[in-house]
Amino acid sequence: MKDALLAPSRFYKPGLLLSLLLAYSSLTLALPEDREKPVQVQSERMQWNNQQQLATYTGQVEVTQGELKIKAELLELHRGEDGALERATASSPGELAYMRDRPRAEEPKVEAWAETIDYQPAQDRVVLTGNARLVQGEDSFRGHRLTYNLLSQDIQAEQAESDAGRVEVILTPRRREATIQPEGNQQ
Secondary structure, three states, X not given: OHHHHHOOOOOHHHHHXXXXXXXXXXHHHOHHHHHHOOOEEEOOEEEEEOOOOEXXXXXXXXXXXXXXXXXXXXXXXXXXXXXXXXXXXXXXXXXXXXXXXXXXXXXOOXXXXXXXXXXXXXXXXEEEEEEEEEEEOOEEEXXXXXXXXXXXOXXXXXXXXXXXXXXXXXXXXXXXXXXXXXXXXXX
């Protein structure tokens, strides 16, 4: 009897497949909830200031929170009284800090580079300052300062007042899929 319970049946494989599909779909739909996941940081050094609720990480810093990834040489994490992440500021002197996120499962990843990346999770906002560049799919934005909303995907690009340059935006038209007309309805 015990072996009969463990033996595969004709119901076992479809049930397993359904379970796997449900698990996969819940993972792909959970991306906006990544902000509720723990923040994992790896670095060469770390210093914690309990009074200020400030952690300073230096040396090949890598941050992960769900799909969100940040790489830099220096990272400061500010925590609120409730322990929640209030702000993460990343920089790489002489280089650009890097950030990657996926706003929704069906959309391309967002990648960003800047001298300073200021991640503000409560506002679902990232502020890129200094040689800022953001790419999503085939669209790209450049300027001194880019402000990007992770939920709405709104972006604001500004050039520094001292810079005579201008912001650069490249928007690529979405490809339309060819629709097949039924034979009787062709025009």
